[in-house]
Amino acid sequence: MSDQSVGGFSAAQLSQIPPSTDPQTSEEIPTHALFHGNISTQLPQNRPDVQRTGYAAFRNEDRGRSAFGKLFWDIDPYTYLALRVKSDGRRYFVNIQTDSIVETDIHQHRLYTREHKGATSPSDPGQWETVLIKFHEFVRTNHGVVTEPQSEMLRQKVKSFGIGLIDRQPGPFELAIGAIWATNLNERGQIDGRMDHEEGDQGSARLSEVTEEKLAARAEEKAKLPEHKPSLRERFPEHFGKVGTGDRGRPGDPKGYSPFR
Structure with missing residues (x-):
């Protein structure tokens, strides 16, 4: 989707890219979805009701229904949403929609990346990285505005996951997504299981705070706890x-x- 639905001029596509090898770096490029297009902030003519354009987004299709009703994802047993991405560094947001009372409510979180295009120099092409976001850090919004009071995400009934670009900066954009999944982490911030990631890839800048000193302090605190809690x-x-x-x-x-x- 894009602002074309209200007469805008942004364009967005979601393409499936087969595996390949980069001829310059010999890097193996995995199968991935490529979210790409062009953002335009031009306002449509003869539409005085449209005051803002310049956005694009995508989400998965609804899971459909079964004999017991609508189908949802249950992510309640998990702590993190993991995304294997290669970003151009623009301001993307991760969107989660649940079966809440207000159907237009969306839980959002900024997609922070460290290895995106241009991160170290203008010629830096960027690298694949794994970003981990805590589910409880998502913020409930409605039509892009933070709603108050905040309420906890209904993790047992998730309808869709998606990514949007709402920085309203004209020009091309490109975000490669290799995988999106829910996961738990061990104490060292490593992903439990293997989903096309490098061992110990922490992805999110928040996880860089996991240090040997903090792990030692945590172990010491656990040692002081009573063995049996009545x-x-x-x-x-x-x-x-x-x-x-x-x-x-x-x-x-x-x-x-x-x-x-």
Whole structure:
């Protein structure tokens, strides 16, 4: 999608690129989707209701329905959204839409990259990298505006994942996406499993904060924790009563009362 839906002049395409080898660097280029096109901020004529243009985005198709209703992704067991990308350095946003009460709500997060085109010098072509974003760091928005009060993402019912470009800077853009997946990380910030990434590739600048000193401090804190944490039943036995006796019985019930019997 792009602002062409409201009469704008931006153009966007999502192309599938087969694997190949870079003739200059001999680098193996994996199969990927290429989000590319051109951004234009020109306003359409005879449309006074359109005040802003210059955006483009894509998302996956809906999963459809089953005999039990609509199909969704359940990402609740995971901490991070991982993206294997090669960016031109423009201001992209990652969008997640859930089955929320307000259908136009979208959870967004900036796609920060470190190895993008021009990162070290104007001639730097950029490199593939893995970016990791914590799900709880996404911000709920509506039509591009942050909504208040914020609410936690409904991770059990995710409808779509997508990426948008809304920097409104005229000119071409190009973002290669090798994979998008949900994951958990070990203490060293490495990805659990192998999804076409280099070992120890941390991707996000936030993960560069994982150091040996912090890992040692965390291990020391764990060592100080008590081996056994008493449960609520152990801490308040007079409230729960004795197991199997039903001594919290109601009057006149010699066997005790249990809402589960």
